Amino acid sequence: MHPGPAPQLATLTAHDGLPLRTAVWSAPPGSVRGSVVLLQGRAEFIEKYGETVADLRARGFAVYALDWRGQGRSGRVLKESRKGHVVSYDDYLSDLDLFLERLVLPEARRPIVVLAHSMGGHIVLRHRAEHGPSGAPYFAAGIALSAPMVNIMMSTAERALGAVLTIAAMSVGLRNRYVPVQRPFPPPFDGNPLTSDRARYERMETLLRDNPPLAISWPTVGWLAATRRSVAILRSRGYPERIATPVLIVSAADDRVVSNADQARLAARLPDCRLETIPASRHEPLMETDAVRARIFALFDAFVDEVLGGAAQSSR
16 A cells, blocks of 8 residues: 655745645556546545555556645644645635646656545646647546545535525635634544545544644635636536547535535536546545546546546556
């Protein structure tokens, strides 16, 4: 489960002065297939993906990873460092641009593929749509998404109530307050919405316990408001239709965090998209049981074989 050699760690400085931590793992010697840009979800951190990095390197890929602003060992937006906060998704898009322009594009072996989870999937879809109309060149040959955050899982009533409460809270200056959730974060293993694999969940808990600065808690009202705005943009008329790059969306059948129905609706609007659903998977397929992980990597392998068109064979 260890990713092999230690990564090359670096720090980029965002447009507002915030430090952003990056990590690069070289491909193993021999047949180098290309590079993967690995983008994490909300509240995650580079170390959590050690096993996935090892899987990608075994397939002949170098791996480039980034801690989003406000989490991992990147700079926190608020003084209360455990609050998950962002002012606008424009900041995430700007940070991704910086990461690509300063590190990935000058160095990464081509072809490049994106593997992104949850919020990371949302951000890369926004990024692709913002970088030219349908058919415009893009840095990645393909985009593989694990349970992308097309929309947060809520009932119609919850969504309407959330909108009202968010607007009200923002109007009275409460953007930096936690969303009104009373449960601990991360939740205890029993009943958690992320994975059914106890060993992998406990490994994440150990990482957080041994490295407290990696941890954040629930998001703020401001993060939720920014997310609602960005979701509306992603779903707006003509917007996803700009994304001509091949996309693989892998939905988790037992997801209780993001909406599978919204993923399916978005997939139908994308010019070149494959939609697959993995049974018996909670929100984090890459942190799930061996059987679930084998399934998502089989889908990833088939997708990459197709979009790369017979590039150097991976070593498994």
